[in-house]
Amino acid sequence: MQEVPLTLVHAFERCERLFGANEVVTAIGDGTLERITYASWAERTRRLGGAFDALALSDDARVGTFAWNTARHLELYFAAPCSGKVLHTLNIRLFPDQLVYIVNHAEDEVVFCDASLLPAFWPLVDDMKSVRHVVVMGAATSLPSDPRIIEYEALLADASPAEWHVDDERRAAAMCYTSGTTGNPKGVVYSHRSSLLHAFGALVADGAALSESDRVLPVVPMFHANAWGLAHASVLCGASLVMPGPDLSGPALASLIRDEAVTVAGGVPTIWMAMLPHFDSLPSVRTILCGGSAVPQALMEAYHDRGIWMTHAWGMTETSPVASLSRVKHSLGALTPEAEESIRLSQGLPLPLVDARVVEPGTTTALPWDGESRGELQVRGPWIARDYYRLDGQDSPSTPDGWLRTGDVATIDSEGYIRLVDRTKDLIKSGGEWISSVELENAIMGHPDVVEAAVVGVAHPKWDERPLACVVVREGADVDRDALVAFLTGKVAKWWLPDDVVVIDAVPKTSVGKFDKKVLRERFRDHLMA
Helix, strand or coil, X not given: CCCCCCCHHHHHHHHHHHCCCCXXXXXXXXXXXXXXXXXHHHHHHHHHHHHHHHCCCCCCCEEEEECCCCHHHHHHHHHHHHCCCEEEECCCCCCHHHHHHHHHHHCEEEEEEEHHHHHHHHHHHHHCCCCCEEXXXXXXXXXXXXXXXXXXXXXXXXXXXXXXXXXXXXXXXXXXXXXXXCCCCCEEEEEHHHHHHHHHHHHCCCCCCCCCCCEEEECCCCCCHHHHHHHHHHHHHCCEEXXXXXXXXXXXXXXXXXXXXXXXXXXXXXXXXXXXXXXXXCCCCCEEEECCCCCCHHHHHHHHHCCXXXXXXXXXXXXXXXEEECCCCHHHCCCCHHHHHHHHHCCXXXXXXXXXXXXXXXXXXXXXXXXXXXXXXXXXCCCCCCCCCCCCCCCCCECCCCCEEEEEEEEECCCCCEEEEEECCCCEEECCEEECHXXXXXXXXXXXXXEEEEEEEEEECCCEEEEEEEEEECCCCCCCHHHHXXXXXXXXXXXXXXXXXXXXXXXXXXXXXXXXXXXXXXXXXXXXCC
């Protein structure tokens, strides 16, 4: 067989040759849209590759981005890896000290920053020892007078188009850092091979089933595990992209989906919760990919009532990120509505080329696929990380036999459906028995007056820990412990019922939109149960 390297150059050139008439649409944030065809986008991307030479970047330079989801960001997504550089997307929601640590650890030589984000980024630059250039994208009212500042469009105007020469499929293409819930964030490096194979995984029918006819809206940020691979996959198959820009509010997204006839969208549950009040139906949408945290049953049902089954996805930065999707097997035959919903609420089946197992914690002993045996979920495959960047083998996420430790507790049933029970650090141990905070939260969010719920374990003198429910209620509603316990009775085990309920204004979120339970655990560390 021919030895053809699997690189992102193939994805770029395929789109350039075959799908030049399709487009990338970007919402600017002031109600206007920018449109560019893939043909024009490809020409700009090649000139951006040529501009890297003008910046005198090293051959394997880390190219940082601090940007919203836009067509310009997509240019960087391909110009960096196709020119042999390494794309490094920076999370715009990180704390300043974490951002400085990540840039210094990755040794970024240049950072491309949206003009609207420059006020947050520029004060940190002097602490970023390797950064020699800051390229500003978009219109800016004023710029710092500093030789490190370069305007993006001026950079492109002076550049010559580049020809791509990447022959090693295992060459680094991109890197992302974990959100750093404990300790410093850790870097995960994606190769050309892993990125292209992951994009193929999104195209298969049992993946996101993307095709040239789709119009894809990645609400998930491009700085979060490469937008779940939707940008790479869309370019590979020629699907048009609709970029949301900075306005991720419910009304803005609902209008964008409707006006641009979006067929596939992806984002975390909180995004889709915020959108619910702003539409009755979205006839163009065939798939909403939802992940980052477990999809609440009430959210799944609310979208189904509007004619859309959400597709539950699971993954993490270390899995590039998508490793499983919930599809209902045809071989299961006719199912009751309850049985079908239960499958759709699971984390689904491993994607092709991904293997999964659950093991006894601290061992490599695989547990049976019986839907009951709970253990740590571990995965392996060609787009699964083996180790972290520049940690010299310490704190490796891999087992001795080559599987990724995910930190998630799960079951796998006889059909292969993965169902997450909790994160290992979020399980509540009460009287020697484990309580799943995720399952309890999902049950609580079924209450009609509860918008969000997070459950944490609080110290108890007799039972070691007991569950405390932190809930956000609908405006004008009143939910107390007695009402919530009454609602939960019969839905969860009696000893799972929360000892107390506190109403909070909002559940704290991590930089990628997940519930940040460590904040709640610290806040209610000395809470006395009722």
